[in-house]
Amino acid sequence: MRRTVSLLLVLALLLAVCPVYGLADDVPVLTIERTEHASFTYSLTQPVIAELEKRLGIKIELQAYPSSDYNTKLKLQLATDDLPDIAFSTYKTLAEYVPEDMFINLSEYMDQLPNYAETLKRFDSLTNAFRIDGDMYWFIMTAENAPAYGNFPMVREDIVKAIGWDHMPDNFEELYEMLKAIKAYDPNCIPMSTRGTDVLWRMGYSFGTYNNIYFEPDEGRYVYGPATERYRKFMEYMNRLYTEGLLDPDFASSNKSIWMENLTSGKSYFLFENGSFATDINLVTRAANPEARFVPMKTLENYFGTRRAMFFEGSGVISPFRNDVWVISKTCKNLDAALKLMDYLYSEEGARLCSYGIEGENYTVAEDGSITFDQEKIDWYLKNANDPYREYCNEIGVGCLAFAGRFYDDAWYEFMDQDSRDMYAFWLADENITPYSYNLCLSAEDTAAVADLMNACSTLVSTESLKFIMGTRSLDEFDSFVAELKNLGAETIEEVYNKAYEASLSK
Amino acid sequence: MSIQHRRTAGKPYLKRTWFDYINDLLMLLIVLLTVYPLYYCAIVSVSDGMAVTRGEVIWKTIGFDLTAYKVVFGNDQILRAYLNTIIYTSLGTGINLCMTALCAYPLSRPRLHGRRILNFLIMLTMFINGGMIPMYLQVKTLGLLDTVWSIVLPGAISTYNMIIMRTFFSSIPDELHEAAEIDGASHFRIFMTIVIPLSQTIIATLTLFYAVGHWNAYLSALLYLTDSRKMPLQMVIRKMVIDSDIASMTTGNASSASTETLITESKLKYAIVMISVLPMIIVYPFLQKYFVSGVMIGSVKG
Numbered sequence: 001m002r003r004t005v006s007l008l009l010v011l012a013l014l015l016a017v018c019p020v021y022g023l024a025d026d027v028p029v030l031t032i033e034r035t036e037h038a039s040f041t042y043s044l045t046q047p048v049i050a051e052l053e054k055r056l057g058i059k060i061e062l063q064a065y066p067s068s069d070y071n072t073k074l075k076l077q078l079a080t081d082d083l084p085d086i087a088f089s090t091y092k093t094l095a096e097y098v099p100e101d102m103f104i105n106l107s108e109y110m111d112q113l114p115n116y117a118e119t120l121k122r123f124d125s126l127t128n129a130f131r132i133d134g135d136m137y138w139f140i141m142t143a144e145n146a147p148a149y150g151n152f153p154m155v156r157e158d159i160v161k162a163i164g165w166d167h168m169p170d171n172f173e174e175l176y177e178m179l180k181a182i183k184a185y186d187p188n189c190i191p192m193s194t195r196g197t198d199v200l201w202r203m204g205y206s207f208g209t210y211n212n213i214y215f216e217p218d219e220g221r222y223v224y225g226p227a228t229e230r231y232r233k234f235m236e237y238m239n240r241l242y243t244e245g246l247l248d249p250d251f252a253s254s255n256k257s258i259w260m261e262n263l264t265s266g267k268s269y270f271l272f273e274n275g276s277f278a279t280d281i282n283l284v285t286r287a288a289n290p291e292a293r294f295v296p297m298k299t300l301e302n303y304f305g306t307r308r309a310m311f312f313e314g315s316g317v318i319s320p321f322r323n324d325v326w327v328i329s330k331t332c333k334n335l336d337a338a339l340k341l342m343d344y345l346y347s348e349e350g351a352r353l354c355s356y357g358i359e360g361e362n363y364t365v366a367e368d369g370s371i372t373f374d375q376e377k378i379d380w381y382l383k384n385a386n387d388p389y390r391e392y393c394n395e396i397g398v399g400c401l402a403f404a405g406r407f408y409d410d411a412w413y414e415f416m417d418q419d420s421r422d423m424y425a426f427w428l429a430d431e432n433i434t435p436y437s438y439n440l441c442l443s444a445e446d447t448a449a450v451a452d453l454m455n456a457c458s459t460l461v462s463t464e465s466l467k468f469i470m471g472t473r474s475l476d477e478f479d480s481f482v483a484e485l486k487n488l489g490a491e492t493i494e495e496v497y498n499k500a501y502e503a504s505l506s507k
Numbered sequence: 508m509s510i511q512h513r514r515t516a517g518k519p520y521l522k523r524t525w526f527d528y529i530n531d532l533l534m535l536l537i538v539l540l541t542v543y544p545l546y547y548c549a550i551v552s553v554s555d556g557m558a559v560t561r562g563e564v565i566w567k568t569i570g571f572d573l574t575a576y577k578v579v580f581g582n583d584q585i586l587r588a589y590l591n592t593i594i595y596t597s598l599g600t601g602i603n604l605c606m607t608a609l610c611a612y613p614l615s616r617p618r619l620h621g622r623r624i625l626n627f628l629i630m631l632t633m634f635i636n637g638g639m640i641p642m643y644l645q646v647k648t649l650g651l652l653d654t655v656w657s658i659v660l661p662g663a664i665s666t667y668n669m670i671i672m673r674t675f676f677s678s679i680p681d682e683l684h685e686a687a688e689i690d691g692a693s694h695f696r697i698f699m700t701i702v703i704p705l706s707q708t709i710i711a712t713l714t715l716f717y718a719v720g721h722w723n724a725y726l727s728a729l730l731y732l733t734d735s736r737k738m739p740l741q742m743v744i745r746k747m748v749i750d751s752d753i754a755s756m757t758t759g760n761a762s763s764a765s766t767e768t769l770i771t772e773s774k775l776k777y778a779i780v781m782i783s784v785l786p787m788i789i790v791y792p793f794l795q796k797y798f799v800s801g802v803m804i805g806s807v808k809g
Contacts, residue, residue, distance in 0.1 A: 031733075036735070036746055066745045068745060080647070082647065258562075260560055261560065262562075264562075265563070280560075288557075
């Protein structure tokens with residue numbers, strides 16, 4: 001016993017102090033890190049990674065972390081100068097870390113990045129907001145041909161018929177009338193259910209306002225939403241829904257599973273949400289009742305005479321730019337290889353590789369240029385997978401969750417039923433749907449200047465908005481609420497944003 | 508002591524008062540509150556996906572469907588992570604116990620020179636530590652990054668547990684040591700043949716403390732590991748349970764396309780939760796009797 005224990009201890013210590021030496025190799029090694037999705041696992045066995053290594057003569061080492069903890073890791077790596085060669089995050093996060101000191105300034109290497117320069121040129125005016133003092137530090141992920149998703153109103157078709165409406169609501173007043181009629185038809189129901197308080201921005205934008213700083217297209221500048229008259233109107237509207245029992249009384253504490261439960265169990269008939277959930281919801285409701293189906297409405301006219309709904313950034317309709325970006329670390333030892341690799345991702349050849357996989361194996365191109373996917377594989381995933389499209393992407397190593405720069409998302413359509421395709425087509429055809437905010441990249445300095453103010457204002461907005469909606473604070477006090485916001489610095493936030501916005505326009 | 512015992516001991520029968528009934532009821536309620544979440548996880552994970560989404564599963568299973576478990580066990584990453592966790596937990600707990608015992612024993616001996624100052628310095632680490640970045644740099648300079656040792660070595664001794672063990676060692680009668688010394692035993696022999704066998708209670712208790720700690724740990728893995736093949740189960744669980752909610756806030760929900768494959772997220776989550784807590788639930792009853800007596804250490808001895 002004694003001998004075994006001492007032996008084990010010595011062995012443990014010996015192994016612990018043994019450094020691991022890597023084999024010297026001429027092939028440049030690039031370490032790449034990014035977040036990992038639940039249905040997507042990084043693996044060097046993914047054919048796309050192997051193909052990239054083969055085509056470019058490099059070796060790739062992938063590191064992946066859960067997104068909830070990714071920032072902790074990133075901060076630690078930045079603080080200890082231990083960042084991998086290529087790292088992933090959103091540009092808003094990375095902008096906080098003094099990019100000038102941490103990441104390669106790509107503007108200085110544009111001659112080595114012909115394909116990326118070409119991509120930026122194609123969307124010229126949109127790229128300004130991503131620059132810091134005119135310089136570009138990131139490779140922005142771009143999605144093209146993607147199904148467009150965003151926040152849209154949807155209602156149960158059979159209920160609209162049952163209450164005797166022959167048309168869908170055209171404006172917010174009619175929406176209120178319809179919800180009221182639904183309540184009268186089925187007094188036990190909660191006509192509208194939400195996934196929590198995010199309804200304040202999801203519906204708020206269509207209503208003509210927002211619950212934070214945002215780009216107001218009607219005014220052509222950044223506005224702190226809650227400090228406006230429009231927000232008062234929005235609060236009045238929500239208060240009306242709440243007091244008349246048209247809005248879930250527990251909406252403030254609701255969450256995704258409660259929300260799904262309400263919609264699928266026939267307790268709620270209306271949602272203003274990320275439209276891509278409709279497929280899942282319809283799947284459950286229609287199993288019980290084939291007539292029960294959520295259908296999209298046309299963009300509603302708000303009280304200020306405009307119609308608008310938001311597509312999410314990077315959903316590929318107006319702007320192909322996602323929030324996600326790649327950066328090359330200043331500590332990167334194989335800079336040329338890293339630049340070559342990243343630039344390759346933005347070439348047509350690289351984009352196809354990272355979107356569709358390997359030609360001849362995962363897809364074929366007909367003479368007219370049309371693309372056909374491996375139907376057998378798609379069918380297999382549709383039948384056997386829990387999350388078919390993502391798991392399909394995972395096997396090949398393609399798409400927005402993979403190591404990709406510019407990619408096409410049209411393979412997604414192959415995984416949809418006709419119902420969903422119709423819905424996406426419906427939204428695409430609606431010309432009132434726009435991206436919800438103009439991408440704006442604040443410098444580290446500006447970010448630091450407004451961070452505390454934004455925090456203080458948001459806290460006040462989230463608590464007081466609930467009070468206004470639930471009627472525990474009278475709307476007569478809205479003016480004093482606005483004064484409180486201004487006191488906390490809402491105007492300074494607007495100023496900083498508008499200055500940065502104007503600066504980005506002038507460059 | 509139960510009522511039955513009291514009777515046979517010849518003592519007068521104690522009437523159950525209202526207090527007892529209310530107490531029992533309250534305890535039952537607490538037990539229910541503790542057990543229900545776990546029970547809920549279990550029934551949701553095996554119920555029909557449709558019923559789960561509609562929120563019908565509350566008290567008992569509806570339908571029976573093991574697809575969530577099939578998905579979990581069909582996932583290489585989860586299985587590998589499970590194995591990693593078992594390795595980290597067993598190796599880590601082994602190292603913890605050896606190191607803690609080796610540290611606690613000398614400190615429990617009254618004749619150790621400089622005992623007070625050593626105790627003080629060790630105690631100090633409970634209140635003051637280097638923090639995340641110095642720790643990371645230390646682990647990096649030692650060349651431990653991305654190795655199993657970065658998980659099991661940095662926390663080899665928990666000061667708190669070491670103190671518990673030291674207190675226990677001190678309570679072993681000095682006469683035993685003296686007798687052994689007269690017989691010519693060395694310190695190491697005394698430690699191995701007298702102290703350790705007499706300390707099974709505390710070893711079992713600390714095994715449980717350390718093992719649960721390792722089983723639930725994810726921060727050191729997040730900070731020190733880079734190879735996803737070395738990640739423990741908790742990292743995978745975090746990814747699946749927390750991230751899937753965040754991801755669906757503003758991205759497309761690439762959804763199931765047929766009812767056959769509809770496994771709701773919650774089903775999957777709960778299946779993973781069940782699988783990850785199961786080993787601890789199984790081990791706990793066996794260590795519990797030691798655990799209970801371990802808790803009494805330091806209390807008044809009769």
